Amino acid sequence: MLSIKGLKAEIEGKEILSGIDLEVKAGEIHAIMGPNGSGKSTLASVLAGREEYEVTGGSVTYKGKDLLEMAAEDRAREGVFLAFQYPVEIPGVSNINFLKTALNEIRTSKGLEPITAKDFLARVRERSALVELDTKLKNRSVNEGFSGGEKKRNEIFQMAMLEPSLSVLDETDSGLDIDALRIVANGVNQLKNETNATIVVTHYQRLLDYIIPDFVHVLYQGRIVRSGPKELAMELEEKGYDWIKEENGETVDV
Amino acid sequence: MAYKGDDLLEEVTNKDYEYGFVTDIESDLAPVGLNASIIRLISQKKNEPEWLLEWRLKSFELWQKMTEPEWAHIQYPRPDFQSFHYYAAPKQKKNPKSLDEVDPELLKTFDKLGISLDEQKKLTGVAVDIVVDSVSVATTFKAKLAELGIIFCSFSEAVQEHPQLVQKYLGTVVPRSDNFYAALNSAVFTDGSFCYIPKGVRCPMELSTYFRINEAKTGQFERTLVIADEDSYVSYLEGCTAPMRDENQLHAAVVELIALDGAEIKYSTVQNWYPGDDEGKGGVYNFVTKRGICHNRSTISWTQVETGSAITWKYPSCILKGDHAVGEFFSVALTNKLQQADTGTKMIHIGKNTKSTIISKGISAGKSQNSYRGLVKIGKNAENARNFSQCDSLLMGDRCGAHTFPYIEVENPSAQVEHEATTSKIGEDQIFYCNQRGIDTEKAISLIVNGYAKEVLNKLPMEFAVEAQKLLAISLEGSVG
Ligand SMILES: Nc1ncnc2c1ncn2[C@@H]1O[C@H](COP(=O)(O)OP(=O)(O)O)[C@@H](O)[C@H]1O
Ligand SMILES: [Mg+2]
Numbered sequence: 167m168l169s170i171k172g173l174k175a176e177i178e179g180k181e182i183l184s185g186i187d188l189e190v191k192a193g194e195i196h197a198i199m200g201p202n203g204s205g206k207s208t209l210a211s212v213l214a215g216r217e218e219y220e221v222t223g224g225s226v227t228y229k230g231k232d233l234l235e236m237a238a239e240d241r242a243r244e245g246v247f248l249a250f251q252y253p254v255e256i257p258g259v260s261n262i263n264f265l266k267t268a269l270n271e272i273r274t275s276k277g278l279e280p281i282t283a284k285d286f287l288a289r290v291r292e293r294s295a296l297v298e299l300d301t302k303l304k305n306r307s308v309n310e311g312f313s314g315g316e317k318k319r320n321e322i323f324q325m326a327m328l329e330p331s332l333s334v335l336d337e338t339d340s341g342l343d344i345d346a347l348r349i350v351a352n353g354v355n356q357l358k359n360e361t362n363a364t365i366v367v368t369h370y371q372r373l374l375d376y377i378i379p380d381f382v383h384v385l386y387q388g389r390i391v392r393s394g395p396k397e398l399a400m401e402l403e404e405k406g407y408d409w410i411k412e413e414n415g416e417t418v419d420v
Numbered sequence: 421m422a423y424k425g426d427d428l429l430e431e432v433t434n435k436d437y438e439y440g441f442v443t444d445i446e447s448d449l450a451p452v453g454l455n456a457s458i459i460r461l462i463s464q465k466k467n468e469p470e471w472l473l474e475w476r477l478k479s480f481e482l483w484q485k486m487t488e489p490e491w492a493h494i495q496y497p498r499p500d501f502q503s504f505h506y507y508a509a510p511k512q513k514k515n516p517k518s519l520d521e522v523d524p525e526l527l528k529t530f531d532k533l534g535i536s537l538d539e540q541k542k543l544t545g546v547a548v549d550i551v552v553d554s555v556s557v558a559t560t561f562k563a564k565l566a567e568l569g570i571i572f573c574s575f576s577e578a579v580q581e582h583p584q585l586v587q588k589y590l591g592t593v594v595p596r597s598d599n600f601y602a603a604l605n606s607a608v609f610t611d612g613s614f615c616y617i618p619k620g621v622r623c624p625m626e627l628s629t630y631f632r633i634n635e636a637k638t639g640q641f642e643r644t645l646v647i648a649d650e651d652s653y654v655s656y657l658e659g660c661t662a663p664m665r666d667e668n669q670l671h672a673a674v675v676e677l678i679a680l681d682g683a684e685i686k687y688s689t690v691q692n693w694y695p696g697d698d699e700g701k702g703g704v705y706n707f708v709t710k711r712g713i714c715h716n717r718s719t720i721s722w723t724q725v726e727t728g729s730a731i732t733w734k735y736p737s738c739i740l741k742g743d744h745a746v747g748e749f750f751s752v753a754l755t756n757k758l759q760q761a762d763t764g765t766k767m768i769h770i771g772k773n774t775k776s777t778i779i780s781k782g783i784s785a786g787k788s789q790n791s792y793r794g795l796v797k798i799g800k801n802a803e804n805a806r807n808f809s810q811c812d813s814l815l816m817g818d819r820c821g822a823h824t825f826p827y828i829e830v831e832n833p834s835a836q837v838e839h840e841a842t843t844s845k846i847g848e849d850q851i852f853y854c855n856q857r858g859i860d861t862e863k864a865i866s867l868i869v870n871g872y873a874k875e876v877l878n879k880l881p882m883e884f885a886v887e888a889q890k891l892l893a894i895s896l897e898g899s900v901g
Contacts, residue, residue: 214856218848238855247856254853258871267867268857275858307871324857 167192167363168213168233168332172224175212182208184388185224190332193360197374197399198367200385201407206367207251209385210336214248215241228332242268243275245331249321249338251367256308261320262290264308265327272328293326297353314341322353329357334365339373351376371403386410453502456480459607462507466576466610469583479596479606486600489733492762493791493823496731499670499705506608506641565625569618572627575643578614585616589647593676593713593739601672601707601733605641609674612642617652617683626881628657644675648683648718655686657884669694669704671729677712677720681742684719685712688880689736690888693728700758703730710734716742716771723879725888726753726763727895735793737766740774740802747776750876752888754869754895755788755820764794764825769805769835778809781873784820785896791823798835805835813843814872816865816896866893 168190175183182205190196200206212219213226215238226233233241256264270280281289294304297319309317318338325333335354339347354364354377366377374382374396382398383390386407391414392398402410451458459480463473488498565572571582578586596606613629629644648654658675671693679685687710696703706729712720722736738747749765767776776796784790790813798805813822824841846868854864870877870889877885 214852216852237860238852239858239860242856242858250853250856254847254849256850256853256868256871258874259867264854264857264867267863268854268859271860271863272858328857 167229169227170224171226173209173212173221173226174223175208175219175221177208177219181222182219182388183212186385186388186390188383188390190363190365192331192363193358194380195358195364195366195377197377197379197382197396198365198385198390199369199371199382199399199402201411202369204385205388206369206385207336208388210248210251210334210365210367213241213334214238214246239271240275242328242330243272245362247325247328247330247333249318249325249333249335251336251340253309253312253317253321255310255312257310259308260305261308262304265290265324268324269328289327294323296326296356297322298349299323315343315346318342319346319350322350326353326357329362331362332365333357333362334367336367337369338366339368339370347373348376371399374399384410386414452505454480454504454506454608458506462608462610465507466579468579471587472579475591475596476607479603480608482597483600483603483607486597486603488600492733492793493789493825494731494733494760494762496705496760501604504670507610565623568621568624570621570623571614571616573614575609575612575614575645578645582614582616585647586614586645589645589676589678590643591676593678593711594674594709599709602674602709605643605672605674605709609641609643612644612673613646614644615646615654615656617648617654619649620651621649622652623654626655626657628659640669640671640673642673644673645678646676646685646687647678648680648685650680651682652680653684655881656688657881658687658689659692659884659887669702670707671704672707673709675708675710675736677710679712679714679718679720679745681716682718683715684721686721686723687712687736688723688884689725690880690884690891691724691726691728691732692891694730695728695757695759696730698757700730703759704728705731706734707731708734710736711739711766712737712747713739713741714745714747714771714774717744718742719746719748721748721750721879722765723750723876724752724763725873725876725880725891726751726761727891729761730759732759732761732763734761734763735765737768738776739768739770740776740805741770742774743771744773744775745771746774749776749778749780749794750879751780752783752873752876752892753780753790753792754783754892755785755790756895757786757788759786759788761789762791762793764792766795767797767807769796769798769802769807772801772803772805774802774805776805776807778807778811779875780809780811781876782811782813782822783816783869783872783892783896784813784822785816787819789821789823791825793825793827795827795829796837796839797828798830798832798837800831802832803834805832807835807837809837809839811839811841812872813841814869815843815845862893865896869893869896 170186170188173183173186186209198206208219212221221234266286273280299319303316309320312320338350342350366379379396382394382396384392391410456477459476463476594602596603615627617623646656677685677687693704693706714720720738726732736749740747747767753761753763755761764780765778778794780792782790782792792811794809796807811824815822822843826839828837830837850868851861851864854867869892877888880888
C-alpha cells in the first residue's frame with residue numbers, strides 16, 4: 167500500500183528526514199517510535215502533504231501512485247488520514263458540519279452522491295459510540311474548548327467517519343489517561359481490517375499494550391535506525407532511548 | 421491544487437465580479453451637473469409638492485456650505501460632484517401595474533441577479549421593491565400587504581399617496597445638515613423605498629429592496645424611510661449590485677428608521693456593489709447614512725454583510741431615546757484587493773435602562789484596509805444603560821490592514837460598558853487541517869470565514885443568510901495568507 171524509499175525532507179534549510187525507507191502493506195500496523203525531535207511528526211506531515219516541508223530526495227508510492235505529486239486534499243480523498251498530534255481549532259464551524267463537508271468532498275471526488283442526512287446521522291451515532299465521544303462535542307465548534315483528551319478522541323472519531331485506507335496516528339496517546347487510552351485503542355482496533363493499514367507514531371510503549379503492532383521502527387535523527395517485531399518496543403521501554411543514542415554515536419550523560 | 425501562501429495571494433486578483441453586466445435599456449437622463457435648476461427638474465419630473473421642493477433647495481444650500489469629511493481611514497480622489505447625472509430613470513411606461521408592463525430587459529437583469537420577481541412572488545413570500553439607478557420599478561405583494569394596512573412602496577409613490585406621513589417623518593432622524601453626504605442626498609434623492617407598519621401589526625413577510633446602479637456616470641441617491649408604529653414589527657432586507665465600470669460610481673443613500681413605542685425593526689443589508697478592478701478602478705463609492713430612533717421599549721437591529729464597493733463609509737446607528745429601548749448592530753465587513761471600508765455604528769443612549777449590543781466582524785484580504793469605528797455614548801439621564809461591544813478582525817495575508825477605533829463617552833455613572841476586541845489570522849494550520857480531511861483550500865477558507873462570521877450571519881433571515889455565505893466565499897476565492 168505504501169512504499170517509502172530514501173525519503174529526505176527539510177524545513178528552513180535544515181534537514182530533518184535523512185533517508186527513510188518503509189514498506190507498509192494492507193492489514194498491517196506499524197509503530198514508529200523515537201525520542202522527541204527525531205522527526206516523527208515531520209514524517210507524518212510529509213506523508214499528509216504539508217508544504218512547509220520540502221522533500222529533497224526519495225520517493226513515496228501509495229496505492230501505485232506517486233504520493234508526493236498529490237495535493238494534500240487529494241491524498242485525503244485517496245484515503246490518507248492523519249490524526250494530528252495537535253488538532254486544530256476552527257471557531258464557529260460545528261464538528262458535524264465540518265465532517266459532513268469532508269465526507270462529501272471525498273465522496274464527490276469519487277463520483278458518489280453526497281451522503282443523505284439520515285445515513286450521515288446514523289453513521290455519526292454509530293462511530294461516535296466507538297470512541298465514546300460525548301454527544302455535546304459533535305455540535306460544538308471543531309476542537310474549540312476541547313480538552314486534550316477530547317481532541318484526540320475527536321481525531322479517531324473523524325477517522326472512523328472517513329474510513330481511510332492509511333491512517334497515521336501522531337502521538338494520539340499523549341495526554342490521554344489510561345481509560346481514554348483504552349477507548350481510543352479499542353476504536354483503532356475495531357476499525358482495523360484486511361484492506362487498511364495504520365502507522366502509530368508514539369514516544370511511549372504504553373499505547374502498544376493496546377494496539378499490537380506487526381512491526382516496530384525506531385526513528386532517530388531522521389533515520390530508521392532499527393526495525394523489529396513488537397518485542398522491540400518492550401526492549402526500548404526497558405532500556406530507554408539512551409541505548410539507541412549511544413549506539414548511534416552520541417555521548418550520553420549518566 | 422495544494423496550498424501555498426504566496427501563489428494563492430496572487431490568485432486573489434483573478435476573482436471576477438459576477439454581477440458586472442450592463443442592462444441595455446434606454447434611460448431618461450438629466451444633464452450632467454448639480455445646481456438649483458437640476459433640483460427643480462428632479463422635483464418637477466416627480467411631480468412633487470411645493471414643500472418637498474423647498475426642502476430639497478434648503479438641503480442644497482446647506483450642502484454647498486459643507487465640506488467632505490476627512491476623518492475616516494480611507495483614501496480616494498474626491499469625486500467631482502459636477503460630473504454626475506443626478507437623475508437617470510430606465511425609460512418605460514409610467515408606474516407598471518403588473519410585471520407584464522415592466523421592461524423585459526429589466527426583468528432579465530433581475531434574473532441574472534438571481535431575483536426573479538415571479539419566483540419571489542410564488543416561492544419566498546418576500547415582498548420586493550426594486551430600484552434601478554434612481555427609480556423604483558416594481559413593487560410586488562403590495563395588495564396583500566395593504567389588507568393589513570401596511571404601506572410598502574417606492575418613495576416617490578409615498579410622496580404622492582401618503583404625503584402627510586412623509587412630511588411628518590422625513591429628515592427627523594437624519595437631519596439635512598447631518599453630514600455632507602446626507603445633505604447631498606436630501607437635495608437630489610430621486611427614489612427609494614417607503615414602509616409604514618400600523619399599530620400592533622406584525623408584518624407577515626420580509627420586505628425587501630434591491631438596489632442596482634446601471635447607467636454610467638450616475639450618482640444613486642436613494643432615500644428609505646421605515647416607520648413602525650406602536651407595537652408593530654417588521655423585518656426589512658436590502659440588497660445591492662452594480663455593473664462594472666471604468667469610472668467610480670457614487671452612491672450616497674440615507675435610511676431613516678422610526679420605531680415608535682414597543683415596535684421592532686430588523687434591518688438587514690447585503691451590500692455587494694462592484695468593488696473595482698485589480699487596481700481599484702471603477703468601484704462604487706458608498707457613502708451612506710443610516711440611523712434609527714427607538715422610542716420606549718422599542719428595538720432596532722441593524723445587520724449588515726458588506727462585501728462590495730471600492731470605498732465604504734457607513735455607520736448604521738441607533739438613537740435610544742425612549743426608556744428600555746434596545747439597539748443592536750451585527751456586522752460582517754469583508755474587504756479584498758484595494759477595497760477600503762470604514763464602517764461601524766453609533767449607539768446613543770438617552771433613555772433609562774437602554775441597552776445596546778455591537779458585534780463587528782472584519783475580514784481583510786489582499787491589500788485592503790478595513791476599519792471599525794464605533795461610538796457608544798451614554799447620556800446624563802440614561803440610568804442603568806448597558807452596552808456590550810465585540811470587534812473582531814480576521815486577516816488574510818500580510819498586505820492588508822485592520823483597524824479598530826472605539827469611542828466611548830459616558831456621562832452617567834450607573835452605565836455598564838464592555839468592549840472586547842480580537843485580531844486573528846487565518847492560519848495555515850487551519851487550512852492544512854481542512855485539506856487533510858479532503859477539503860480543498862477555497863472551500864476551507866469559506867468554511868473558516870463563515871464560521872468566524874456565524875454569529876452575525878445567524879441574525880439574517882434564512883434566504884439572505886445563504887446568499888451572504890455564498891457571497892463571502894465568492895469574494896474570498898483564492899485569497900489566503
Ligand atoms: N516548522 C518547523 N520549523 C523549524 N523546525 C522544525 C519545524 N518542525 C519541526 N522542526 C524541527 O524538526 C525536528 C523534528 O521535529 P518533529 O518531526 O516534530 O519531531 P518528533 O515528532 O519526533 O518529536 C526538530 O528538531 C524540530 O525542532
Ligand atoms: Mg511529534
